[in-house]
Amino acid sequence: MKLDYIKVCGAPFAVPVEYAALRSANTSDGACAVFAGSVRDYNAGADVSGLTLEHYPGMTEESLRRIVAGARSRWQLGRVRLLHRTGPLAVGEDILFVGVTSPHRQAAFAACHYIVDRLKTEAPFWKLESGAAGERWVAARRSDRRELEKWRTD
Amino acid sequence: MKLDYIKVCGAPFAVPVEYAALRSANTSDGACAVFAGSVRDYNAGADVSGLTLEHYPGMTEESLRRIVAGARSRWQLGRVRLLHRTGPLAVGEDILFVGVTSPHRQAAFAACHYIVDRLKTEAPFWKLESGAAGERWVAARRSDRRELEKWRTD
Amino acid sequence: MIQVLFFARLRAELGTAEHRLHGFSGSVEEVRAQLCTLFPDWRAALQSADIQAAVNREIAASSTPVRDGDEVAFFPPVTGG
């Protein structure tokens, strides 16, 4: 089995299924950290009824591969599984799954967190939100850039 | 629905089922961090064929409640779901599930990590490992105490 | 030929997802300048301080050189995850 699984999905995925795939036939890694991000029903004070995720095909995949490789170069990891939705999504649907296994829980937590933090500021995805007030492009949050500081090694 | 779900389980649980319960009918929390710990097939260089988890009934539940309350006092959380196995477990079986939802991913990650770190040094569980060389009580790792330093606020 | 791509808010503001530049050589900044010369209506959107660029699907600086056959993209800060 390949250690990295990275997928940009036009169709919904199910977190429990992805978790089962991440863990199948792997009894060496006692620790597993997972992050799941979903469409919430409000954002920046506005009611949200759904959103559309645009991305940059080709660059997206390369960007995700670079981020996962960065995690592998920093921590001793078993498997990494990363899925990101594109296209139209309803409230409650999952956008992102990041699962990391490792013999060590600190490595699993750190790598999972690192991947999500870098993805938020680097991977070419953009959210267009729909709500009662119409559509609007979600603005990037400066706090996402600040969070990256904790992974600086220089 | 109660926001905290804490259970000490004599029988196996399934992470996908616990994840689904954690996320059901909750569209306000866009972020979910999960940690799953399972019995791995080796530990400290020895082959492991299974283990038995002893605990201190009564104190265990109180200890877990205190730890989860500590997380709630530090971060803005939605739901917290925590299950810990006791009794005999085979290699690959899940020992621990900690799931945390929040509107904010940093809070979800930090709270999940904090709960696992405190549980490792505070909750009265003890592992008896079985392997080719017979049974042996797992020794506590000094590194688990060190990891707690990162949550000190004083 | 340089293939120039626009994404998300910027694509919506310009009203197009791509534009081809022929016989061009220069930097990312010069691609942007040439587009603003060709389409004065694009200036506000393209010169917005938060617009980022990629060359051949990798994040690029203003000074990154662009050569014939390259793919250049302009887009607002990413908001995935």
Added chain:
Amino acid sequence: MIQVLFFARLRAELGTAEHRLHGFSGSVEEVRAQLCTLFPDWRAALQSADIQAAVNREIAASSTPVRDGDEVAFFPPVTGG
């Protein structure tokens, strides 16, 4: 009466999961000392530097007072999770 419980490696070493002390008053340290007087064989295991104590299901210090009706537990460092 004080109910004293032992767990895990310590329980295995002592060969018992509990012991009752009658007419006792003192600290956690004095509970330990009294048990060592009653059962000299227990000294090495009970006085091991890593043994922790709880009084009424909460982690306790050596100086924590123990009163009639209390539940005292001794155990090695925890290894759950």
